[in-house]
Amino acid sequence: MPAIEAHHLYKVFGRKANEGVKRLKAGADADELKKSGLTPAVIDASFTVEEGEIFVVMGLSGSGKSTLIRMINGLHPPTAGHVELHGENITAATGKDLRRLRRERISMVFQHFALFPHRSVIDNAAYGLETQGVGKEERRRRAHEALELCGLTGWDEHLPSELSGGMQQRVGLARALAADTDILLMDEAFSALDPLIRRDMQDQLIELQQKLGKTILFITHDLNEAMRIGDRIAMMRNGRIVQVGTAEEILTDPANDYVAQFVADVDRTRVLTASSVMEPPAAVLGAEQGPRAAHKLMREHQLPAMFVTARDRTLQGYVTENEVSMRLEQKNLDGLLKPVPDFASVSPDTSLADLFGPAAETPAIAVVDDNGKLRGVIPRITLLSALATQTDAEMAAALSAPAPDTGPAPDTDETKEAVRG
Numbered sequence: 001m002p003a004i005e006a007h008h009l010y011k012v013f014g015r016k017a018n019e020g021v022k023r024l025k026a027g028a029d030a031d032e033l034k035k036s037g038l039t040p041a042v043i044d045a046s047f048t049v050e051e052g053e054i055f056v057v058m059g060l061s062g063s064g065k066s067t068l069i070r071m072i073n074g075l076h077p078p079t080a081g082h083v084e085l086h087g088e089n090i091t092a093a094t095g096k097d098l099r100r101l102r103r104e105r106i107s108m109v110f111q112h113f114a115l116f117p118h119r120s121v122i123d124n125a126a127y128g129l130e131t132q133g134v135g136k137e138e139r140r141r142r143a144h145e146a147l148e149l150c151g152l153t154g155w156d157e158h159l160p161s162e163l164s165g166g167m168q169q170r171v172g173l174a175r176a177l178a179a180d181t182d183i184l185l186m187d188e189a190f191s192a193l194d195p196l197i198r199r200d201m202q203d204q205l206i207e208l209q210q211k212l213g214k215t216i217l218f219i220t221h222d223l224n225e226a227m228r229i230g231d232r233i234a235m236m237r238n239g240r241i242v243q244v245g246t247a248e249e250i251l252t253d254p255a256n257d258y259v260a261q262f263v264a265d266v267d268r269t270r271v272l273t274a275s276s277v278m279e280p281p282a283a284v285l286g287a288e289q290g291p292r293a294a295h296k297l298m299r300e301h302q303l304p305a306m307f308v309t310a311r312d313r314t315l316q317g318y319v320t321e322n323e324v325s326m327r328l329e330q331k332n333l334d335g336l337l338k339p340v341p342d343f344a345s346v347s348p349d350t351s352l353a354d355l356f357g358p359a360a361e362t363p364a365i366a367v368v369d370d371n372g373k374l375r376g377v378i379p380r381i382t383l384l385s386a387l388a389t390q391t392d393a394e395m396a397a398a399l400s401a402p403a404p405d406t407g408p409a410p411d412t413d414e415t416k417e418a419v420r421g
Contacts, residue, residue, distance in 0.1 A: 051215055145178070151170060235262070273352065314373050315340060319338070364377050
């Protein structure tokens with residue numbers, strides 16, 4: 001069962017909001033509703049967040065992402081649609097049940113820290129436990145453990161004013177972790193921080209997620225942040241979710257021109273991984289085979305070297321054509337099998353940026369899983385080809401086509417939004 005399920009959520013502000021939803025379902029656009037005094041903030045949003053996933057909702061200011069997260073935790077009742085947390089309909093919950101769900105299932109990390117200035121760091125971190133009715137000794141113990149996880153050992157009795165912005169945000173994160181809820185909602189949690197501190201907090205979040213396996217719904221307007229931390233990303237525009245996918249899927253297969261413009265300047269080498277570009281090896285030699293079989297395969301496929309695997313695909317090493325051709329009468333690979341250098345063997349999630357060094361040293365890189373099994377290979381030419389954002393034909397057409405004389409581009413809202421993207 002998914003941790004979070006959003007089913008056809010609509011949020012329309014203004015009188016006759018329900019009538020506005022009916023008009024949207026009938027095909028009316030947002031501009032038509034605005035002329036009637038209605039503001040459609042979220043339009044037909046559906047998605048699921050799996051257990052232990054970091055799901056990022058990404059969009060520009062005014063796209064509806066903050067309204068969406070407020071419907072997830074029950075602060076904004078949807079005009080239409082509903083939200084389920086582990087199968088429980090939070091939209092139908094009221095009063096005591098809704099407060100219970102917020103205390104026991106959901107923790108929030110806010111953009112501007114939301115710390116109590118008169119409380120110590122540990123008492124701020126323990127606040128969620130206090131609202132749950134946990135005794136003082138137990139909540140301070142759990143808060144202290146959460147502060148240690150967030151790198152704040154020794155700061156328990158300090159006041160928030162004595163901490164830097166990044167440290168204050170760590171307190172907010174520790175408070176959410178101490179409450180030990182299943183789900184963390186993070187609304188622009190790092191956007192108020194300086195770039196270097198922001199990156200440190202992203203690293204901290206990824207590290208904590210690997211340890212704790214929380215379900216995280218993260219809101220951001222920063223595409224690089226979304227692609228760095230998100231297992232999956234929902235792209236929002238004008239209240240609608242226009243695409244949901246992994247960073248790789250959004251980068252390589254954008255759903256429309258808007259998404260394509262958004263990702264045009266993304267550093268592909270930081271998003272794409274070895275698994276994105278690896279291909280099945282042209283030929284692989286079994287460890288039980290001999291030089292004659294190796295020689296035949298390398299000649300057929302015009303390979304100067306070949307990886308050797310055991311029967312279960314565990315990588316054993318490699319052999320070269322030059323050495324094999326001199327020992328064709330030998331029955332096995334004794335003395336011919338060389339270990340694959342560390343730099344020439346990478347995991348599937350290695351970023352392309354980290355492959356250029358190895359590619360300069362070897363004509364092909366082996367991609368192996370955690371069990372040492374060969375999953376694919378990356379020839380040097382394949383790595384270079386993966387960096388292209390346009391085909392040669394597209395580039396040639398763009399260069400040869402005469403530019404139409406249409407005068408200056410209109411200064412429309414759509415143009416401004418595209419430029420901001």
